[in-house]
Amino acid sequence: MLLIFSLWVNIVSAVNSDYIIDDGKRIPIPETYILKDIIYNVKNAGDEIKYLKSPSDLFINEQGFLFIADTGNNRIVKINKKGEMLAVFKEANGKAFNSPKGVFADGQGNLYIADTVNHRIVHLSDTGEFVEEFIKPESTLLRESFIFYPSKLCVSPTGYIYVQKEENILILDAYNNFRGYMGQNDIGFRFLDVLLRIFASEEQKSVVRKRTAASYINMSMDDKGMIYAVTMDYATGEIKKLNSIGKNIYKEYSTVTQGLSLFNHDFLTEISMDKKSFMFGERKEL
Numbered sequence: 001m002l003l004i005f006s007l008w009v010n011i012v013s014a015v016n017s018d019y020i021i022d023d024g025k026r027i028p029i030p031e032t033y034i035l036k037d038i039i040y041n042v043k044n045a046g047d048e049i050k051y052l053k054s055p056s057d058l059f060i061n062e063q064g065f066l067f068i069a070d071t072g073n074n075r076i077v078k079i080n081k082k083g084e085m086l087a088v089f090k091e092a093n094g095k096a097f098n099s100p101k102g103v104f105a106d107g108q109g110n111l112y113i114a115d116t117v118n119h120r121i122v123h124l125s126d127t128g129e130f131v132e133e134f135i136k137p138e139s140t141l142l143r144e145s146f147i148f149y150p151s152k153l154c155v156s157p158t159g160y161i162y163v164q165k166e167e168n169i170l171i172l173d174a175y176n177n178f179r180g181y182m183g184q185n186d187i188g189f190r191f192l193d194v195l196l197r198i199f200a201s202e203e204q205k206s207v208v209r210k211r212t213a214a215s216y217i218n219m220s221m222d223d224k225g226m227i228y229a230v231t232m233d234y235a236t237g238e239i240k241k242l243n244s245i246g247k248n249i250y251k252e253y254s255t256v257t258q259g260l261s262l263f264n265h266d267f268l269t270e271i272s273m274d275k276k277s278f279m280f281g282e283r284k285e286l
Contacts, residue, residue, distance in 0.1 A: 042077060043084045049073055057152060061105040069103045076103050076113055092122040093130045101151040114150040121150050137178035154221040167213035182246030
């Protein structure tokens with residue numbers, strides 16, 4: 001009976017628990033949310049394609065509408081909480097979207113779309129009309145080899161556009177001017193680098209792969225302009241909270257995370273790892 005009870009407790013614990021990592025140990029905690037639905041197909045799509053193909057970004061605006069960067073279908077889809085299609089955006093300024101990987105909606109309903117392979121950010125009104133586009137900025141601070149390849153983005157209350165750029169976050173103003181980089185992840189100290197600088201020949205140094213900071217994967221911004229970002233920084237922590245000057249104010253830690261879940265109003269959202277659907281659920285009161 002003791003064995004049966006122990007097995008039952010382990011099964012219940014596995015089903016009804018989330019986990020945190022503390023000093024390398026996996027510790028069960030109460031569920032932080034309940035999975036309610038998984039969106040594979042968009043309802044009431046009419047003549048539009050109903051299935052999602054490699055969706056890569058999701059944004060929920062203040063009205064509770066969901067905007068999905070349906071990358072493989074070259075479009076942005078607007079749906080309600082029931083998964084029903086409300087609108088679809090496939091082009092801007094006479095040019096069809098090409099693998100858009102990011103979407104952001106402000107409080108007035110304006111859409112900012114990272115039209116990735118077209119190397120531009122598109123600004124649409126709340127009714128889907130073209131307003132403006134942002135392209136590669138002209139600046140002596142940028143190298144000639146610089147490629148404007150926007151993927152994830154967010155817009156501050158002051159109108160600055162923050163764009164994911166590998167290990168940095170690139171900043172544009174409302175006039176398409178380059179305003180600098182912020183938030184580069186720390187490479188960290190490695191004793192081997194010291195030895196190489198002291199003892200290695202120039203030829204040996206040339207064949208040693210240069211270390212770069214961890215790249216950003218996704219990011220979001222709260223009402224106060226704080227940026228929450230996911231990186232591949234396994235050494236000091238994959239989740240960062242960046243202030244206005246790009247300094248991470250989260251405590252550093254070392255673990256491995258698979259993605260980012262962001263609170264937005266009454267919903268907790270996250271991108272599923274199979275890149276074919278989105279999952280969402282309600283927060284639980286603990």
